[in-house]
Amino acid sequence: MTAEGVSLLTSIYLGLFVGGLAFFWLWEDGAPLRPFPDARARRRHALRNLGVLAAVILFADLLVGSWLLRAGERVLETPPGLLTPLALPIAAQVAIAFVLIDAIEYGLHRLAHAWRPLWLIHTVHHSDPHVDATTGVRNHPLETTVAIVVRVGLYLALGLPLWIELVRVIVVNTLFLWQHSNVVSPRWLEALRLVFVTPAVHRQHHSPVPPLIDRNFGQMFSLWDRIFGTYAEPQSEAPPEYGLRKLAGEHWQSLPGLLLTPLRARLVPDPL
Numbered sequence: 001m002t003a004e005g006v007s008l009l010t011s012i013y014l015g016l017f018v019g020g021l022a023f024f025w026l027w028e029d030g031a032p033l034r035p036f037p038d039a040r041a042r043r044r045h046a047l048r049n050l051g052v053l054a055a056v057i058l059f060a061d062l063l064v065g066s067w068l069l070r071a072g073e074r075v076l077e078t079p080p081g082l083l084t085p086l087a088l089p090i091a092a093q094v095a096i097a098f099v100l101i102d103a104i105e106y107g108l109h110r111l112a113h114a115w116r117p118l119w120l121i122h123t124v125h126h127s128d129p130h131v132d133a134t135t136g137v138r139n140h141p142l143e144t145t146v147a148i149v150v151r152v153g154l155y156l157a158l159g160l161p162l163w164i165e166l167v168r169v170i171v172v173n174t175l176f177l178w179q180h181s182n183v184v185s186p187r188w189l190e191a192l193r194l195v196f197v198t199p200a201v202h203r204q205h206h207s208p209v210p211p212l213i214d215r216n217f218g219q220m221f222s223l224w225d226r227i228f229g230t231y232a233e234p235q236s237e238a239p240p241e242y243g244l245r246k247l248a249g250e251h252w253q254s255l256p257g258l259l260l261t262p263l264r265a266r267l268v269p270d271p272l
């Protein structure tokens with residue numbers, strides 16, 4: 001991989017992300033699966049979720065990823081690691097990174113539902129009472145920080161080049177927007193759930209009540225949920241309701257409320 005290649009990947013990443021948000025914004029406007037009360041409520045909801053994204057970019061991406069971990073400078077380096085002696089072709093390295101990181105994300109997601117300190121951070125994603133494409137970027141900066149540290153650590157430990165992560169997030173971020181989109185996807189796309197986590201599959205996870213909230217933890221591949229018995233086949237496009245009942249008020253849903261949720265929610269008794 002060359003510096004030009006990395007800048008091309010970065011452009012594709014940003015273009016697909018901004019283009020994807022705009023694409024779903026228009027589609028959700030024309031044919032929403034679950035309409036907002038009015039356009040103003042929809043705009044306010046989107047601005048708040050994008051506000052959380054801005055905090056993620058500043059804190060997790062720039063401060064931790066770029067500055068502390070120097071991920072940008074290391075993107076072309078291939079440090080020696082556990083896989084180095086095998087001298088694997090690049091396609092195999094990409095495949096290993098995709099499968100392994102997806103398995104780790106599945107495990108981390110399950111841990112976030114089982115271990116209260118992580119759950120308090122993860123609630124920011126779950127407390128959204130209206131799931132749409134902007135929910136895909138509604139993750140607390142601390143949650144993204146944990147994910148970045150784990151992923152960079154894995155690439156360094158295995159000796160895989162970090163630019164592979166750039167390729168992976170192009171796929172995963174586009175997938176996130178689609179998984180949370182407030183539209184009904186064509187049947188042939190939903191049929192991909194045999195292999196991938198589709199919107200109907202992921203929406204079940206946004207139900208506030210068990211068992212659905214404890215099902216479908218997968219990020220990219222539905223394989224892990226199927227193997228470990230946490231897969232729930234969607235019985236409908238979406239569960240009857242979204243969000244977390246105790247975190248539904250304005251106190252929680254404003255931008256400061258969202259960013260302070262991990263602190264404030266400590267005082268809320270389980271289950272959240």
Ligand SMILES: [Zn+2]
Binds near residue numbers: 109113122126205
């Ligand atoms: Zn979750």
Ligand SMILES: [Zn+2]
Binds near residue numbers: 125135180202206
């Ligand atoms: Zn989600």
